[in-house]
Amino acid sequence: xxxxxxxxxxxxxxxxxxxxxxxxxxxxxxxxxxxxxxxxxxxxxxxxxxxxxxxxxxxxxxxxxxxxxxxxxxxxxxxxxxxxxxxxxxxxxxxxxxxxxxxxxxxxxxxxxxxxxxxxxxxxxxxxxxxxxxxxxxxxxxxxxxxxxxxxxxxxxxxxxxxxxxxxxxxxxxxxxxxxxxxxxxxxxxxxxxxxxxxxxxxxxxxxxxxxxxxxxxxxxxx
Numbered sequence: 286x287x288x289x290x291x292x293x294x295x296x297x298x299x300x301x302x303x304x305x306x307x308x309x310x311x312x313x314x315x316x317x318x319x320x321x322x323x324x325x326x327x328x329x330x331x332x333x334x335x336x337x338x339x340x341x342x343x344x345x346x347x348x349x350x351x352x353x354x355x356x357x358x359x360x361x362x363x364x365x366x367x368x369x370x371x372x373x374x375x376x377x378x379x380x381x382x383x384x385x386x387x388x389x390x391x392x393x394x395x396x397x398x399x400x401x402x403x404x405x406x407x408x409x410x411x412x413x414x415x416x417x418x419x420x421x422x423x424x425x426x427x428x429x430x431x432x433x434x435x436x437x438x439x440x441x442x443x444x445x446x447x448x449x450x451x452x453x454x455x456x457x458x459x460x461x462x463x464x465x466x467x468x469x470x471x472x473x474x475x476x477x478x479x480x481x482x483x484x485x486x487x488x489x490x491x492x493x494x495x496x497x498x499x500x501x502x503x504x505x506x507x508x
Contacts, residue, residue, distance in 0.1 A: 290332075291317050294382030297335040298426040299328060303346050304335070305383055307496055323347040323424065323439050325490050338423060340370065340383070342410065345420035348385060349477060349490045352440050353412035354420045360411075361388045361396060366488075367409040378402045379464045385412065387488060399486055400464075454479050454492045457504035463497055 291297075295306045297319065304319040317335065319328040340346075345354040353366065361367055369384045379402060380386065386398035394406030424439065425431050454460070459470050460481075469481035480486050492498050 291335075292382070294384070296322075296338045296340055296383060296423075298338060299330060299335045301426045301430055303338070303424050303426075304328060307494065320490075320494070323350065325349060325493050336426065340368065340410075340423070341421070343417065343420050344423045345416045346422075346424045347439050348412070349488070350439075350441060351414065351477070352416055352424075353414060354417040355410050356413045356417065357410045359413055360394065361391060363388050363390060366412040367396060367398070367404065368412055369404060369409050371408045373405070373408060375403065378404075380404065385488070385490070387486075400491075454489060455504050458500065459502040460492060461499040461501050463499060468501060 291306055291309050293306055293308060297304050297306060299319060299321075303322045305322055306317060307320050308318040310316050310318070315329040315331050317330050317332055319330060319335070320326070321328060340355055342355055342357045345352060347353075348366075355368060365388045366385055367388060369380050369382065369386065372381050372384070374380050379400070380398075386400060386402060386404070388396045389399045389401075390397045396404050396406075396409070398404060422428050428436070454471055454474070456471050456474055459468055461468050467483075469483055469485065471479050472482045473480040477489050478486055479489060479492055
């Protein structure tokens with residue numbers, strides 16, 4: 286579906302791959318800013334170049350080098366990822382359409398995420414790791430146009446380390462948390478998460494999202 290009124294958070298297809306809108310700046314010719322879901326590469330484009338897609342139950346896609354399937358019937362557990370599809374945040378919460386957040390705790394189906402957002406049970410669906418049987422592929426608009434070698438590589442998080450399109454975090458980097466209006470240093474990392482000095486753990490995709498974090502100091506300033 287062609288889009289002429291683009292909204293932040295929408296899932297869209299651009300050049301045959303799934304992206305998410307992270308900002309819209311109408312004053313510019315290329316007014317739509319996207320993240321490619323598979324690796325968080327940033328894209329600048331315009332509304333006629335993208336196709337809107339509303340994620341559905343049992344859709345499967347790649348998020349930062351790992352495949353997930355949307356399942357609206359699963360009860361999440363701590364450590365699971367959720368996709369916020371019907372956001373109605375309270376005053377102290379900070380999340381929006383199609384944000385992907387990690388579950389910290391659950392009570393009666395309502396979750397608290399690792400970013401201290403309280404998300405009600407009717408606002409989200411769970412992202413189950415891997416491809417569930419019968420799932421609908423949405424990583425690509427037309428999978429037949431994607432070589433098998435690329436499909437395999439897209440689901441291998443190891444290739445992201447060789448992708449120079451994104452400034453990746455390192456231990457010792459200092460970031461400004463835009464929501465909390467605080468600075469924090471990265472003290473530890475896993476394959477896809479960073480740990481800040483004050484104990485907050487977030488997915489790497491959040492740290493490289495410049496609407497959530499701003500890089501203040503980088504240990505290896507080679508750029």
